[in-house]
Amino acid sequence: MSEEEMYDVIILGGGPAGLTAGIYAMRAALKTVLIEKGVPGGQVSITKDVENYPGFIEIGGFELCDKFLQHAKHYNLEIIDKEAVETEPGIKHHSVRLADGTVLHSHVVILAAGGTAQKLQIPGEEENFGKGVSYCATCDGFFFRNQIVAVIGGGDTALEDALYLAKITSKVYLIHRRDAFRGSRILQQRVLAEPRIQILYNTVATEILANDKGVRGLSLKDTQTGEESEIDTDGVFIFVGFKPNNHIVPAGIKLNTTGYVITDEKCETTIPGIFAVGDLRQKYANQIVLAAADGCTAALAAAHYIETDKK
Ligand code: NAP
Secondary structure: OOOOOEEEEEEEOOOHHHHHHHHHHHHOOOOEEEEOOOOOOHHHHHOOEEOOOOOOOOEEHHHHHHHHHHHHHHOOOEEEOOOEEEEEOOOOOEEEEEOOOOEEEEEEEEEOOOEEEOOOOOOOOOOOEOOOEEOOHHHHHHHHOOOEEEEEOOOHHHHHHHHHHHHHOOEEEEEOOOOOOOOOHHHHHHHHOOOOEEEEOOEEEEEEEEEOOEEEEEEEEEOOOOOEEEEEOOEEEEOOOEEEOOOOOOOOOOEOOOOOEOOOOOOEOOOOOEEEOHHHEOOOOOOHHHHHHHHHHHHHHHHHHHHHHHO
């Protein structure tokens, strides 16, 4: 590949949104490259089970991602295993700089960088990451077999992963700052029916306690009474939301107050020819099926944009 190669479409990120954009762009005969550092798949690849992607009553997250990847490869999508560090908008075309200094140019850039787990930012969290503090139950749950763990959060991820951990560990504390979960009704019902999960409502963790072996407990505070307490736990799984990976979004593109990219219905940002898809884009919900739908929309719109642009 030459250093200054021109593409129709550059896709930044290889989760369900990016890979779907790749499938649609290749089928539209657009010269397309997808940039992803490491194995494509995104957040879904570290999700144990997916039960709401149409056509699959239950499928492993990694397996579903691999199907997306194989589908994209079937259409010969070029994938570069490197980090993209900068997107530079242009008038005639846009440019993307990779970590090794390579610069790629394209008519369209599709930003599909997803997001990463939000930190709780309490004492003991950073120091004990990998020593009992985790943001991925399917990656680390195995290390807590027959031990006690705490899950912090009240969304779908916290509920789903508390259920997963309840199958491996001896006890799961599910700690939520309010008295009602944000996660879906079906997951709430399953959590309530799981005897190994003890729910602590109206409770926040104030410190992760550790000894030289790693995490040993949690300091807690009741948000209603202010009462402070401690629990013994071997692990702390933190699922308090998600932060969009917007560092690659160029200045000039409008973000909302929480850092998600604002787009129109074609997934086009405030800069023509630059699209944002999946968990990076402001929308009603973050779901795999919606990420895939975004990828489709952006690639179809990209094809139209390029056709008009080339005339
Ligand atoms: P989320 O829905 O944003 O939930 C975050 C949870 O963490 C909320 O319960 C929130 O409490 C709590 N929280 C936030 N900051 C906190 C803090 N500083 N201290 C204590 N608690 C805090 O995030 P998510 O669960 O990661 O889900 C992200 C998106 O992915 C959602 O759209 C979700 O539906 C989707 N998802 C879907 C599935 C599925 O459908 N199978 C699975 C996983 C994720 P409050 O409720 O009080 O705000």
